[in-house]
Amino acid sequence: MTLVKEAPVRPAKKRPAAPAAGRRGRRRENLAGYLFMSPWIAGFLLLTAGPMIASLYYAFTRYNLFTPPEWVGFDNFTTMFQDPRWQKSVEVTLKYVVVATPLKLLLALGVALLLAQQRRGQGLYRAAFYMPSLIGASVSVGFVWRALFSDDAVVDRTQKIFGVDVGGWIGNPDYVLYSLVALSIWQFGAPMVIFLAGLKQVPRELYEAAEVDGAGPLRRFWNITLPMISPVLFFNVLLESIHAFQVFGSAYVVSDTRCGPADATLVYTCYLYQKGFKEAQMGFASAMAWSLVVAVALVTAVLFWSQKKWVHYEEAAK
Amino acid sequence: MTTVSTPVARTAGERRRTGSIAWHVGALAVLAVVLYPVIWVLGASFKPSKDIIASIDLLPAKPVWANFSGLADGISGISIGSFFTNSLMYAGLAVAGVVISSSLTAYAFAKIRFAGRNLLFTLMIGTLLLPYHVLLIPQYVMFRKLELVDTLVPLVAGKFLATEAFFVFLMVQFMRGLPRELDEAAKLDGCGHLRTYWSIVLPLCRPALITSAIFTFINAWNDFMGPLIYLNTPSKYTVSLGLMMFRDQEGISNYGSMIAMSLVALVPVIAFFMAFQRYLIDGMATSGLK
Numbered sequence: 001m002t003l004v005k006e007a008p009v010r011p012a013k014k015r016p017a018a019p020a021a022g023r024r025g026r027r028r029e030n031l032a033g034y035l036f037m038s039p040w041i042a043g044f045l046l047l048t049a050g051p052m053i054a055s056l057y058y059a060f061t062r063y064n065l066f067t068p069p070e071w072v073g074f075d076n077f078t079t080m081f082q083d084p085r086w087q088k089s090v091e092v093t094l095k096y097v098v099v100a101t102p103l104k105l106l107l108a109l110g111v112a113l114l115l116a117q118q119r120r121g122q123g124l125y126r127a128a129f130y131m132p133s134l135i136g137a138s139v140s141v142g143f144v145w146r147a148l149f150s151d152d153a154v155v156d157r158t159q160k161i162f163g164v165d166v167g168g169w170i171g172n173p174d175y176v177l178y179s180l181v182a183l184s185i186w187q188f189g190a191p192m193v194i195f196l197a198g199l200k201q202v203p204r205e206l207y208e209a210a211e212v213d214g215a216g217p218l219r220r221f222w223n224i225t226l227p228m229i230s231p232v233l234f235f236n237v238l239l240e241s242i243h244a245f246q247v248f249g250s251a252y253v254v255s256d257t258r259c260g261p262a263d264a265t266l267v268y269t270c271y272l273y274q275k276g277f278k279e280a281q282m283g284f285a286s287a288m289a290w291s292l293v294v295a296v297a298l299v300t301a302v303l304f305w306s307q308k309k310w311v312h313y314e315e316a317a318k
Numbered sequence: 319m320t321t322v323s324t325p326v327a328r329t330a331g332e333r334r335r336t337g338s339i340a341w342h343v344g345a346l347a348v349l350a351v352v353l354y355p356v357i358w359v360l361g362a363s364f365k366p367s368k369d370i371i372a373s374i375d376l377l378p379a380k381p382v383w384a385n386f387s388g389l390a391d392g393i394s395g396i397s398i399g400s401f402f403t404n405s406l407m408y409a410g411l412a413v414a415g416v417v418i419s420s421s422l423t424a425y426a427f428a429k430i431r432f433a434g435r436n437l438l439f440t441l442m443i444g445t446l447l448l449p450y451h452v453l454l455i456p457q458y459v460m461f462r463k464l465e466l467v468d469t470l471v472p473l474v475a476g477k478f479l480a481t482e483a484f485f486v487f488l489m490v491q492f493m494r495g496l497p498r499e500l501d502e503a504a505k506l507d508g509c510g511h512l513r514t515y516w517s518i519v520l521p522l523c524r525p526a527l528i529t530s531a532i533f534t535f536i537n538a539w540n541d542f543m544g545p546l547i548y549l550n551t552p553s554k555y556t557v558s559l560g561l562m563m564f565r566d567q568e569g570i571s572n573y574g575s576m577i578a579m580s581l582v583a584l585v586p587v588i589a590f591f592m593a594f595q596r597y598l599i600d601g602m603a604t605s606g607l608k
Contacts, residue, residue, distance in 0.1 A: 032511045033432025039419035040426075040442065040486065043479025048445055051456035058455060065459065111348060119341050127595040128349055131356070134591050138540040139558040140580035143565065144359045147577065153371045154358070186352070193599050246449055249542040253562070269451055277547060282455050289452040296449050 058286035065280050076287035086288070088263050089271040096177060096267060097244040100184040105236055108188040112195035113225075126196070133189030141183070142253030146170055149179040149254075170255065173264035180250050180265060191236040198232030199225070230311045238303050245296055248273065268292060363581045367574035385578035393564045396552055398579065401560035408470055408545075408556055409538040415477030416485050416534045417527055423480045424489030425515045429501055439490075446483045458547060472548045473541070477534065485530040492526035493519060528597045536587050557583045 034041070059076060061069035080086050115126055135141050149155050151168030159166070169175040202225060210220050226233075248269040255265040259274075268288070276285030362370050364381035373379070389398050426432070427439055461472040480486055496519065504514045520527070542558045549555055552563060561583060564576055591598065 029430055030432040033426045033430040036426035037423045040423040040480035043481040047476050047481050051453040054456035055452050114345055125345055130599055134536055135584050135587055139542055139561045140583045143580050144355050154374055157374050276455050286455050292449050293452050
């Protein structure tokens with residue numbers, strides 16, 4: 001992945017006493033290499049590359065699983081762009097990505113800063129904060145969320161104490177998406193751990209020097225911590241936004257299996273699932289999938305382009 | 319620490335202690351909010367059905383066992399044990415598949431110098447960013463043609479074919495960190511790659527293998543979309559689908575049992591987590607850095 005100091009594979013260093021140099025040795029190494037990775041090669045061809053080609057083909061066909069695919073050119077795409085439910089799903093997904101990702105990363109960073117201090121029981125805290133990330137994807141937690149955010153339940157009653165009365169979030173098209181956002185934020189463990197690892201690598205001398213110069217905590221955070229962990233921040237932003245684009249389970253379970261009252265939680269993949277597996281419109285669903293690929297690729301490209309402006313790599317500083 | 323320069327050591331010590339107390343209070347407060355849903359479900363599983371939504375209390379006024387004993391009846395004629403067995407089978411096969419195939423592939427990337435290695439490695443990393451959904455439909459069509467829908471094969475085939483690039487990557491990173499002298503010595507002693515892989519690299523990679531195994535287990539256990547698409551017969555359902563079926567059949571009337579089963583379904587994940595959290599969290603951190 002990206003912030004991995006990209007030396008994808010160490011350039012073959014010349015070793016003086018390579019016993020089996022020569023053409024035969026090299027051929028034997030090639031054979032061994034391909035044999036060892038034959039599972040991956042088979043998997044890549046059968047389950048990744050092949051399906052990608054097939055799905056690109058389906059995207060230009062009408063295909064219902066029962067009759068052979070029928071070539072329709074760009075029809076799926078033009079219908080898709082004009083489909084109000086598709087537009088709605090794009091809107092819902094963007095809203096979800098834009099709200100959930102920054103809030104989740106903010107919480108992850110906050111807790112990571114808290115845990116970066118050397119205190120007793122640190123490991124236990126770290127583990128406890130990580131737990132929601134493991135169970136959050138389960139149907140069980142989906143049910144719990146439904147129960148917490150439904151009408152007259154805990155969240156509803158708590159907000160009434162503060163004089164807010166919107167009823168339960170689950171049944172309310174204006175709020176239900178935010179219960180999914182809350183579920184996503186709750187699973188902040190993975191980015192937190194990555195932040196934590198990044199914070200540990202910031203040299204202490206920098207802080208000490210800044211303190212001597214009279215920089216307060218806020219200034220130290222802004223001028224030292226943030227630039228020093230910006231590669232990690234970049235990595236987290238990239239990963240979390242890509243994940244957010246693909247949310248499915250929570251939208252299906254928490255709201256309801258049709259993705260929300262009034263399509264309020266009709267996230268992209270939920271519509272894709274409905275089109276492909278409920279209505280057997282495999283061609284349309286494939287066109288949707290490819291549009292998702294393009295969107296994710298665009299976001300990735302923009303993030304990579306933007307990193308020049310805000311990500312500081314140590315090598316560049318030298 | 320910087321306290322050395324402070325003239326009176328005791329006040330510095332006191333200040334440090336109040337700082338420490340403040341830190342613990344703050345951390346515990348955040349933790350209480352974060353773990354609230356977990357504690358809530360624990361309490362709710364002992365509440366009578368009608369109280370679950372309506373009562374705001376964390377703990378039941380009078381704990382009842384009815385929710386759990388209700389589980390013994392199963393869900394529309396299928397025992398809870400059946401869902402658990404299916405989930406265990408899925409997760410077990412997934413773990414075996416990932417550990418075997420990913421470690422072999424990772425060994426090739428990390429330790430063998432073969433033509434085209436850089437290109438293939440880039441391709442492998444590229445699959446990490448590819449949205450899974452673009453493969454979903456053609457894979458479904460393929461498994462349907464092979465008449466493998468409604469079996470575990472579509473769910474675990476990819477695990478045996480090292481398609482989970484994340485774990486391959488994790489293991490490659492780990493294997494590259496192993497001292498080079500070890501496998502060079504093995505080579506001089508006449509060990510082939512298979513021998514080096516099995517007797518030297520694999521044992522040293524234990525932490526990476528365990529991390530991958532736990533993540534795979536938990537992902538398979540929580541997996542929802544896979545079983546939703548590929549499994550049709552209720553007796554083959556995993557726990558996630560069983561829960562959904564429960565909700566659709568019983569609805570609000572049997573809320574207590576639903577919450578109780580949700581809790582029971584979380585137990586394996588939480589147990590795994592408690593046992594191995596050290597490996598897991600370090601593994602997670604390693605994958606992002608290095």
